[in-house]
Structures are given as structure tokens and as C-alpha cells.
Amino acid sequence: MVHVRAEFGPTARIVRAERVRTGGVAGFFARERYELTIDVPDGPAPAAAPSLLRRRGITVSGASTTPGGPAPAGIDALLAAADA
Numbered sequence: 001m002v003h004v005r006a007e008f009g010p011t012a013r014i015v016r017a018e019r020v021r022t023g024g025v026a027g028f029f030a031r032e033r034y035e036l037t038i039d040v041p042d043g044p045a046p047a048a049a050p051s052l053l054r055r056r057g058i059t060v061s062g063a064s065t066t067p068g069g070p071a072p073a074g075i076d077a078l079l080a081a082a083d084a
Helices: 002-008 050-055 074-083
Strands: 013-022 031-039
Touching: 002 031
Parallel strands: none
Antiparallel strands: 013 031
16 A cells, blocks of 8 residues: 555555466465555645656656646646746
């Protein structure tokens, strides 16, 4: 749950968790992993931690990284921001 909240914000919640087994012989030596279905409510997205962005190789330029920051209004503003 800590990892989910760190990545998707404090309002994220786990809707479903499923244990999946892959590989192995007749069920023995199988690797177990969990698949999660996460619900993230609409609204301003929380800013991701800079270390998380760096670790994923994402750079943010020309965009507001603070929640509730100014956002382009209308399709024309979005297209102008994309061309810049």
C-alpha cells in the first residue's frame, strides 16, 4: 500500500488484488506475483517525487509540477504548449 500511495498519491485505493502464479512444474516451483487494480479518483494529480521521476527517466520542462497549478485553457492553448 505504501508503494501505491507513493506512486499514485494519497487518494489512490486498491480495488482488487490477485495472486498470479507463473512457471513451475505441476504447480511446484512457480513464481508468485500480485496484480493490482488501482482506483485513482479524478482531480488534480499530486506531483510525483522528483526522485521517482528521475528513476523513470522522465524530465519535466515547461509544465507545472504542483497540484492545482495553472493549466492551459482550451485546445488552442494545449496545441500551442505542445508546439513550444
